[in-house]
Amino acid sequence: MRRRPGIGGLQSAAVARDQYRLLGENVAKLRTDLMKEQLATFRSQLEDFARKHKNDIRKNPTFRSQFHEMCAKVGVDPLASNKGFWAELLGIGDFYYELGVQIVEICLATRPHNGGLINLQELCNLLRQRRKSNREAVSEDDCLRAISKLKVLGNGYEVISVGKKKLVRSVPTELNKDHNQILELAQAQGFVTVDEVERHLSWTSGRAIDVLDILLEEGLAMVDDGHRDRKRRYWFPCVSSISSSLGADS
């Protein structure tokens, strides 16, 4: 716009600015309305979909996980509250609430053995054993969702990744990088020796022993002096599957 001098020029420039803004607002509003409308359509279709596939969502864990993904994309959290449309329609809140309670029970029951750190896979197996009578299958994805809902209870329950595995932590222990590396190393055989830690992680033996001692103190490791080679082995119940039957009994 070519600038004209004087009051008149300033005024007309201001008017033009206002008009531009108005136009811009209109366009934005139009867009928002359109998007709102699309979203509303999408939501109602999602609801129709949910209503139609209610049983699949309830019974088929793969289907359920895909449904959750879809919901997340549209900004719907079926687990946000136990009231309202989604919960009533699917009873899905109750399902995860129940899973959450059972997960807490399993974590408590196996804690004496594993120090409050359990393999996700194993937690799922225990959960399935416990829910034998229920017909609905439970996937690891369901476990993760239920655990994420447990976070509201405080910083107790958390999922951590160690190597390729996921572990569920039910005690407020902080695991640092050193701890994680040892847990990862232990996944191969269920145990490590000081020698192995030194060799694989290129640590000094002092560092290896310090970290292993901490893991012992935390109740995450147990020593085994019974092997023929007389070398002390540090076992980690959270990466072995031994606790499955332990937990099931109690």
Next chain:
Amino acid sequence: MMQKLGDFKLPAFFNYPPYFTLQPVRDTREKQIQLWKELILDYCRTQKVFLILLEEEFPLFSNPVIERSLNNEARETFLSALVSEGRAEWLDKGHRKCLILWHRIQDWADIILGFVKDNGLEDSVMTVEEIRLGIESRGTELHGMDRTILMRALKLLEHKGKVAIFKGTSADDEGVKFSV
């Protein structure tokens, strides 16, 4: 995989090597001791084992599958934990012989009283060996029970005035007169 000793189902921890090493960290050791106590009592109850000799072979003291066995210190620790709860008694100062009481002496005494009532023996006389091995006790928990434990339970009942123990005709057996 569930390992078995005869018809006895072994718990999962029995296959986990570190449970055969006495744990250095207190909390972990306490949990370990708890598991072993339960296992020993369970095993002895179902297999009717009354006496454990610390230095002898005992099926629970080693697991050939994982090539682990408890050393004497661990054995003594687990048994001592039972002793401190009244579920076992050392028979010697050196802690090498241990009497296992899956029923406490008091409970054994109650079982004897129940047996007396069930069989209408309220005013009868029996020998100690008859109680342990006779026809009357067949099918009851008393059958085949350890003589030392039986005598302890009878002495307790004597103390309460429910039985009188006396020397029998044969030198190696004693008689019991019930007065329930």
